[in-house]
Amino acid sequence: MRRLMIVPVMLLGLAAGSASVAQDMxxxxxxxxxxxxxxxxxDLATITIGVSEQGQTATDALRANTRAMQALFDVLDTAGIEGADRQTSGLNLQPIYDHSEVRNGQGPxxxxxxxxxxxxxxxxxxPTLGDVLDGVTVAGANRINGISFGLSDTDALMEEARREAVEDAMARARLYVEAAGATLGPVISIDEAGGVSRPQPEMAMARMASDMSVPIAEGEVGLNARVNVVFAIE
Known part of the structure; x- marks a missing residue:
């Protein structure tokens, strides 16, 4: 009778051990x-332009600058650039020094x-960008500090970039797993890595708006997305 009782106990132990191994894998x-x-x-360009004027007094300099800026605003109004499409980013007034007498012990x-x-x-x-640059220069703008190109609406393009990022991840995962002799399983998680990039200029083709306009290289802007995807391996 004792030997008959030992057999089921041993079988029960083996079953428990198998379950434990399966759980630990x-x-x-x-x-x-x-x-x-x-x-x-x-489809848009952002430009920083400026007007610098000099005068014998601070008032003279400000008045001259005001006249030039008003002429500049008139050009922008004619070009349809108004409201939210223009913003003052800086206004400076500073003295002009003569340093020629510093060597004689006198201050500037x-x-x-x-x-x-x-x-x-x-x-x-x-298409009007070259004409705008010509117009503001004639009106009195004597500083052009920079120009950048961008997109007014990036939502649809970013959606496309994200889809391509996921498809790229799936293709890479399938290649790696099949090369290892396994089968790719379902997606476990997807994380967007590091956000998305802002539009950046890539390559440009110069375009002359007209015979008298400044040649502008618009080129293209790029958007990219990066994702990290975890797949199960079957």
Whole structure:
């Protein structure tokens, strides 16, 4: 009778051991990164322009600057650049010094003043960009500090970039897993890595708006997305 009781106890122990081994086996998975990138022609440009005027007094410099800025605003009004598409980004008034007498033991002497007004404008009609630059220069703008191109609406393009990033991750994962002799399983998780990039210029083709306009290289802007995807391995 004792020997008959030992057999089921041993079988029960083996069954419990098998269940424990199954639970301890780690889930097989693979983590890959995917990148998606799309490009498009820009539909807007942002330019920083400025007017600097000098005068014998601070008042003279400010008045001269005001007249030049008013002429500049008139040009922008004609071009349809108004409201939210233009913003004053800086207004400076500083003395102009004569340092020629410093060597004689005297301090620098104020000989006038310079007033500078800086304006940020956005051009949403790119075919007119060259004419706008010509117009503001004729009106009195004597500083152009920078120009950048962008997109007014990036939602649809970013959606496409994200889809391409996921597809890229799936293709990479399938390649790695099948090369290892296994089968790719379902997606466990997807994380967007590091956010998304802002539009960046890529390559440019110079375009002359007209015979008298400044040649502008618009090029293309690119958007990209990066994702980390975890897949199960079957």
């Amino acid at each position: 780690p889930e097989r998975r693979v983590t890959v990164s995917g990148v998606g990138e799309v490009t498009a022609a820009p 002497r104020i000989v006038g003043y310079e007033a500078t007004n800086t304006l940020l404008i956005r051009v949403t009609k790119l």
